Amino acid sequence: MQTITVSGNIGKPPELRSTQSGEQVLAFSVAVKQGWGDKESTNWYRCNVWGKRAATLERFLRKGMKVVIQGELTIGSYEGKAQYDIRANEVEFMSAAEGGEQNNTRQSDNGSDNRGGGGGGFSSGGFGDDDLDSDSVPF
Numbered sequence: 001m002q003t004i005t006v007s008g009n010i011g012k013p014p015e016l017r018s019t020q021s022g023e024q025v026l027a028f029s030v031a032v033k034q035g036w037g038d039k040e041s042t043n044w045y046r047c048n049v050w051g052k053r054a055a056t057l058e059r060f061l062r063k064g065m066k067v068v069i070q071g072e073l074t075i076g077s078y079e080g081k082a083q084y085d086i087r088a089n090e091v092e093f094m095s096a097a098e099g100g101e102q103n104n105t106r107q108s109d110n111g112s113d114n115r116g117g118g119g120g121g122f123s124s125g126g127f128g129d130d131d132l133d134s135d136s137v138p139f
Contacts, residue, residue: 008032
């Protein structure tokens with residue numbers, strides 16, 4: 001098993017699906033830029049979150065958000081190009097979708113809330129702040 005941590009932006013709206021057995025999976029892609037100037041390139045990682053966390057994260061993840069993903073990496077190929085898949089064990093929100101405030105809230109497989117950065121505290125980054133308080137958020 002290969003473990004990887006990537007930091008990038010969500011490329012399109014996350015899609016919540018269910019398997020035939022009823023298990024939920026949230027699929028989204030993360031764009032990671034590398035290099036600089038004329039040598040800058042972007043790698044795309046397909047990420048999947050499984051189980052109860054899939055539905056929870058689907059409510060908060062948005063296209064354009066900066067996130068840090070940690071999980072198990074699988075490399076395949078499609079039409080001769082490398083394809084990177086990550087089964088996410090941990091998702092950390094680094095920003096809101098459209099330049100909202102940074103919140104540094106992380107959800108890990110054990111369901112614990114791991115807050116980082118100065119100030120702590122949960123912030124939805126402008127996504128329905130009226131409906132949320134830190135006691136009602138499961139991570």
